[in-house]
Amino acid sequence: MNVEERFRLIAKEPTEEIVTPEELKKLLESENKIKHYIGLEISGPLHLGSLLIVGLKLRDFIKAGIDVTVFLADWHSYINEKLGKDFQKIRAVAESYKKAFSAFVGSNLNYIYGSELYESYRSYWEDLLKAATNLNLARISRALTVAGRDEKEELTFAQFIYPLMQINDIHALDVDIAHGGTDQRKAHMLARDIFPKLGWKVPVAVHHHLLPGLQKPSEFKDESFSKMSKSKPSGAIFVHDSYSQIKEKLQKAWCPPGVVVGNPVLEIIKYIIMPINGEFLLKRDPKYGGDYLFKNFNELEEAYRANKIHPFDLKLSTADHIYEIIKPVRETLIKSDEYIKIMESIGFRIEE
Template identity: 50%
Template sequence: MAITPEGVDAERRIELVERPPTEEVVTHEELRELLETVERPRHYIGLEISGPLHLGSLVIVGYKLRDFVEAGFRTTVFLADWHSYLNDKLGGDWDRIRRAARYYADAYRTFAPGIEVETGSDLYARTPEYWEWMVRFSKKVTLPRVVRTLTIMGRRAEESLEFAQYIYPLMQATDIKALDLDLAHGGMDQRKVHMLARDVFPRLGWRKPVAVHHHLLPGLQAPRAEGLDEDSQMDLRISSKMSKSKPEGTLYVHEPPEVVERKLMSAWCPQGVVDNNPVLEIAKYIAFRERGELRVERPSKYGGDVVYGSYEELERDFREGKLHPMDLKRAVVGIVNEVIDPVRRILTADEDYLRILGT
């Protein structure tokens, strides 16, 4: 008999975990076994404190957090302040990183009620065994294997790095042990370190976590591979993801409606091109998630208004040239502003938010 939280059917729990933006579950069989034996499994996603939050880092992640909460998981957002420092986020300014963590916590709690928030500093302070566990883990890993995981930091293997940055993946894996997790979650760019943990943990007698990886929302610019992964398709996806390093291609959740509109209306969205099209992806992962449909308003001479009941219908019309890019963009703008507005109001009410996060 499956163990389920009150009011949540066992199959519904699996459906919620596997629901888009999830792209991969490792493995489906282990997930089912977990949900049949543990009433409130422990889940986490680890996030760097790296700058202003955007559609990819808050909204796409937040949707998945909501799914885990509804599925009865004990869901934790792990604000990786030490990792942010190692990876030189916010200029490597430790005080700034710690202060910015408060804004991240407020944003995620607002967008995904029911989550828990923890910082790396708090975890390590209360876990004296942490550094022993990290050393034990590192004894099972070769340097070349560590180097191959550096894409989790957005780093190329051939980059000249500080030695401390090589312990980043070791710490990320040890976090899973220290948080006593049943399930580790991240974007597809975090897959390598999760696979490393799943490989090494059994050799240490530690529980192997189920791993869930969600879709990476692309930035608004044309896709471009930058050599961040040896697999060409994964390289394109990681290199093109929405990132604060490409501000004009990023929709920040604090930006006023007119800026969101300007950026979306100038986004890369060639007629008939559906692969890696950022506006179509926003429609797929955000508009249909919010409303279950997409309403496109246009003059009768251009076909009149149309309501798409599924993403597949929308993609087909766009591919066949029946939907113009500008009409698609206009349909998406209002939904994006509606989705981010509650968080935008909270963040912009505090004058320190933009100053601390460097915009």
């Protein structure tokens, strides 16, 4: 596979941004092993966005010959007060992430916990302080994920250290490509800003699309919508959900007739079903036109825009396809009594 083919794999959807394309091409032209990293906060069960969208991109990196690492950010999760700051629960849920990603992506993945990195990389905290001397509170505040002043005033001091740990993780892991959703852009840009001052290797940043939740967007401005999140269970399809749960959630999903922008059902088809299946079979009663096989997303989108597809049929067909896609991962997870126990302990019901 030549450089252009490898570049196209990394740049294709769900990738939305590469900072910078020229730097990535230069990396691919080198004969050195290229190290990738994506950091995952451990905050609950994986959903379509956090496993399938991420996993599809990881498959692309692997095909492109990149050494892929999933960083299980256990201490970051603790700092952000996830799972009640119960480290035992954080670790148990993280182990389920490893099982799910291995089932969906394959065995060509490296995993490392934050706690493992901090124990093995002896100069981690020394380097973190070096990075900190190049930043003031205002710059750190801009790298935080919360936006409002009131929200920031409620943060603990540890949460202000969080972005510093993110960039120091990238340095300690000797990362060439820092990968994440578009919500991780601030941290990656922080690394690119200050690493040259420290003489550290500057990573290329690759940001993928964020899948929206199933609920109505809070602000309907083009693609400005809330991402799928564990904190909004009714708006998220989890990888352990049963068919009946998926069907129920999709039936309630925001999917107005003829509306294609920000439509979460169409997003699932575009970014998950089409890339995996290469087509979309719309199932419907013969009296409403019968089944129809769409070979590309643009054709389906235009048909929906023209009101040639009813939301009910689109939702049910999507439920069928999504269940078949997640079924192997689901079966891997729910055969474990430990997984069922830990999920129920954090408030998620598992159906057979």
